[in-house]
Amino acid sequence: MIEFELDLKRGNFQLQASLNSEASVIGLFGPSGSGKSTLLSLLTGSLQPQHGRILVDGRCLLDTARRINIPVHQRRIGMVYQEGRLFPHLNVRHNLSYGLQLLKPAQRRFKLDDIVALLELGPLLEQRPRQLSGGEQQRVALGRALLAAPQLLLLDEPMAALDDRLKAQILPFLRRIKDETGVPMLYVSHALHEILTLTQHIAVMQAGRLLAHGDAYEVLGTEHVLPLTQSLGLENLLKLQLLPSPQESGCSVALCGQQQVVLPWVDAVAGCEVAVVIPASSIALAKQRIEGISIQNQLHGTIRAIRTHDQRALLSIDVGAELLVEITEKSRQDMDLQCGDSVCCLFKTQAIRLLGHQRKA
Numbered sequence: 498m499i500e501f502e503l504d505l506k507r508g509n510f511q512l513q514a515s516l517n518s519e520a521s522v523i524g525l526f527g528p529s530g531s532g533k534s535t536l537l538s539l540l541t542g543s544l545q546p547q548h549g550r551i552l553v554d555g556r557c558l559l560d561t562a563r564r565i566n567i568p569v570h571q572r573r574i575g576m577v578y579q580e581g582r583l584f585p586h587l588n589v590r591h592n593l594s595y596g597l598q599l600l601k602p603a604q605r606r607f608k609l610d611d612i613v614a615l616l617e618l619g620p621l622l623e624q625r626p627r628q629l630s631g632g633e634q635q636r637v638a639l640g641r642a643l644l645a646a647p648q649l650l651l652l653d654e655p656m657a658a659l660d661d662r663l664k665a666q667i668l669p670f671l672r673r674i675k676d677e678t679g680v681p682m683l684y685v686s687h688a689l690h691e692i693l694t695l696t697q698h699i700a701v702m703q704a705g706r707l708l709a710h711g712d713a714y715e716v717l718g719t720e721h722v723l724p725l726t727q728s729l730g731l732e733n734l735l736k737l738q739l740l741p742s743p744q745e746s747g748c749s750v751a752l753c754g755q756q757q758v759v760l761p762w763v764d765a766v767a768g769c770e771v772a773v774v775i776p777a778s779s780i781a782l783a784k785q786r787i788e789g790i791s792i793q794n795q796l797h798g799t800i801r802a803i804r805t806h807d808q809r810a811l812l813s814i815d816v817g818a819e820l821l822v823e824i825t826e827k828s829r830q831d832m833d834l835q836c837g838d839s840v841c842c843l844f845k846t847q848a849i850r851l852l853g854h855q856r857k858a
């Protein structure tokens with residue numbers, strides 16, 4: 498679906514990146530200054546590489562060898578930034594229809610009413626951007642980008658400026674865009690859990706290079722990428738099914754596969770799917786269940802993979818879902834943990850961050 502080879506030198510920074518992927522959504526993950534935004538600018542055409550080639554769904558946007566360079570406004574690439582960048586003097590309706598009006602009828606892909614319904618923008622149509630919350634502005638920015646009928650949607654940390662509550666409100670809309678529009682997306686974020694809510698397919702960038710791409714947990718465990726994860730932070734995203742729980746306890750109980758997880762109170766009905774984030778470094782391992790301990794969660798699992806780097810051990814554990822656990826290599830050796838071993842994954846209720854919940858369809 499997306500294929501590129503790009504070579505750019507700008508000041509002291511050099512970007513040499515290539516990718517050929519069929520994934521409909523790719524999460525672009527990497528440290529600050531690694532070149533993620535630069536790569537997006539090269540794709541949109543607002544920045545020109547010294548050499549390069551870009552194909553989206555087989556359509557050539559750039560090929561320096563053949564002197565092909567489709568201008569920015571004809572590339573059909575939608576862009577959503579950290580902040581909405583809406584036109585302040587236009588109301589939501591006119592912000593949304595801006596890109597639509599520039600298209601010939603045959604180029605249009607979505608109707609205004611459909612996007613308004615998809616992103617629940619109806620009550621906001623007559624408002625000006627300054628009257629909207631950050632999350633509402635991002636929904637309008639997403640709608641505006643979609644109505645311009647993009648072949649590819651680039652999202653440059655679209656939730657970085659939002660607090661956790663607003664992020665939780667936006668994520669379901671991003672999932673809807675993915676599920677219902679079929680527009681391929683390249684999603685840049687520092688937060689692994691955000692990427693994982695949308696896709697398992699990630700590409701990791703460092704110092705202007707794309708180090709690896711593919712299934713998130715495999716990529717994160719590769720030799721080149723594992724060292725980066727210490728500073729980037731590894732997180733697990735689990736989707737749990739809420740069980741009936743008494744509110745007086747202050748906690749909710751949910752199912753992860755066949756096992757119960759105690760999590761901070763979720764104000765939702767039993768049966769809902771709850772998305773939670775657990776940092777890999779917040780999980781401890783024991784060889785068997787421990788009695789008389791305040792830690793509420795002890796999930797049984799089997800070690801599927803172990804990777805080590807610089808005295809850290811990253812273990813992939815099957816607990817009914819895949820759980821990444823980070824411990825010191827010394828602990829792993831002291832416990833003599835090996836692939837195939839049964840273990841208990843211990844984590845406190847407070848280590849769990851709620852990302853949001855939704856009723857199961």
Ligand SMILES: Nc1ncnc2c1ncn2[C@@H]1O[C@H](COP(=O)(O)OP(=O)(O)OP(=O)(O)O)[C@@H](O)[C@H]1O
Nearest residue numbers: 507508509510527528529530531532533534535536
């Ligand atoms: N206009 C510019 N001229 C020269 N160098 C630049 C320019 N803009 C950015 N750079 C450099 O290019 C490199 C990559 O920057 P870029 O903004 O693409 O990184 P990033 O991965 O998106 O970072 P972040 O996650 O912090 O947004 C950095 O070293 C940066 O200093």
